[in-house]
Amino acid sequence: xxxxxxxxxxxxxxxxxxxxxxxxxxxxxxxxxxxxxxxxxxxxxxxxxxxxxxxxxxxxxxxxxxxxxxxxxxxxxxxxxxxxxxxxxxxxxxxxxxxxxxxxxxx
Amino acid sequence: xxxxxxxxxxxxxxxxxxxxxxxxxxxxxxxxxxxxxxxxxxxxxxxxxxxxxxxxxxxxxxxxxxxxxxxxxxxxxxxxxxxxxxxxxxxxxxxxxxxxxxxxxxxxxxxxxxxxxxx
Numbered sequence: 001x002x003x004x005x006x007x008x009x010x011x012x013x014x015x016x017x018x019x020x021x022x023x024x025x026x027x028x029x030x031x032x033x034x035x036x037x038x039x040x041x042x043x044x045x046x047x048x049x050x051x052x053x054x055x056x057x058x059x060x061x062x063x064x065x066x067x068x069x070x071x072x073x074x075x076x077x078x079x080x081x082x083x084x085x086x087x088x089x090x091x092x093x094x095x096x097x098x099x100x101x102x103x104x105x106x107x
Numbered sequence: 108x109x110x111x112x113x114x115x116x117x118x119x120x121x122x123x124x125x126x127x128x129x130x131x132x133x134x135x136x137x138x139x140x141x142x143x144x145x146x147x148x149x150x151x152x153x154x155x156x157x158x159x160x161x162x163x164x165x166x167x168x169x170x171x172x173x174x175x176x177x178x179x180x181x182x183x184x185x186x187x188x189x190x191x192x193x194x195x196x197x198x199x200x201x202x203x204x205x206x207x208x209x210x211x212x213x214x215x216x217x218x219x220x221x222x223x224x225x226x
Binding site: 001032034043044049050096100 | 144151153154210
């Protein structure tokens with residue numbers, strides 16, 4: 001199985017900050033990488049797929065980059081609605097696997 | 108945009124089975140796969156498996172292989188996930204999600220179904 005490792009596990013930031021979350025794969029997943037946002041008590045919400053393509057309706061302050069084994073999710077200017085957990089997920093090969101998650105907290 | 112509506116939460120005893128439904132609407136059911144993902148309390152997301160409503164092909168996570176069965180009913184555009192021999196480790200929120208397969212990720216999710224396993 002491909003292991004996905006996110007860092008950091010928790011991130012404290014202020015409104016307006018630029019935030020970057022890293023996701024590393026144990027082997028290459030090409031660009032078959034998605035990012036999800038999850039708020040407490042809610043289902044995950046797809047933000048980015050194919051490593052860098054913004055899902056329809058997602059604000060452009062979110063961006064994704066990377067390929068192979070290293071990926072990043074960047075929020076250019078953190079907004080109050082962005083405080084949540086973020087997960088990366090590879091879909092290069094079964095079983096699909098998720099990172100352990102990054103919780104973005106208010107500083 | 109598609110919609111997925113799941114069945115309600117259940118409490119089960121250890122050793123029992125549970126079957127969760129996921130009724131889809133507003134898209135062609137057989138054009139996309141369905142994945143099931145669970146989340147134990149305070150934990151991350153765990154992919155359990157995938158089914159193609161088009162041909163019934165499945166792919167299950169090793170961890171639940173042998174205890175899980177995913178099925179679909181194309182007449183009602185509904186997917187089902189049955190998990191047997193439940194233990195307390197299966198206590199979680201279970202989600203179904205529309206899965207584009209190896210292209211666009213999981214873009215539409217159900218609201219989640221809480222399954223509690225307790226004696």
